[in-house]
Amino acid sequence: AILNQGLEIIKSLYKSKDDHIKVRALVGLCKVGASGGSDASLRPFADGSSTKLAEACRRFLINPGKDDDLRRWAAEGLSFLTMDADVKEKLIEDRAAIEALIELGKTGKQNVAFGVVSTLVNLTNSFDKQEINPEMLELAKFAKHHIPEEHELDDQDFVDKRVAILGSMGITSALVALSK
DSSP states (O other): OOHHHHHHHHHHHHTOOOOHHHHHHHHHHHHHHHTTTOOTTSSSSTTTTTHHHHHHHHHHHHHOOOOEEEEEHHHHHHOOOHTTTHHHHHTTTOOHHHHHHHHHHHHHOHHHHHHHHHHHHHTOOOSOOOOOOOHHHHHHTTTOOOOOOOOOOGGGHHHHHHHEEEEEEEHHHHHHHHHO
């Protein structure tokens, strides 16, 4: 009930004419959309909604007429959505969005670090994954407990391709700028 009421409020804020309000509401929608984490079987919104939210973030991110604050919020929205492998693949194929993310990172501003770095971590699957003990897996199945599923687009060959693309586009300079 609380989620539904809150979601309606966020949706109404997203309809605002003020881009600063709209982009923050977009981040809220992205957080809700990512609440299933990297579990491919959990989707809080209908299929394709995460991709549509990512497209909305992209429009803010790649628009050079938008100030850095709006672009920072767009990167933060992407940082939540890129837990979804479908969004990762769509984003990595979008050269303009990746270049905008790199340029935002090159500013070296600390307020952009979370959005840029988290998006990159998700794109490259550079996070710790908990080892699944086979005995615990069997126990969870027996207890009819939900078992997270990994998306096929998060297989190592897809991850390697995304890492190679980011490397060839010069992501290192953005990471160096953010590390200072």
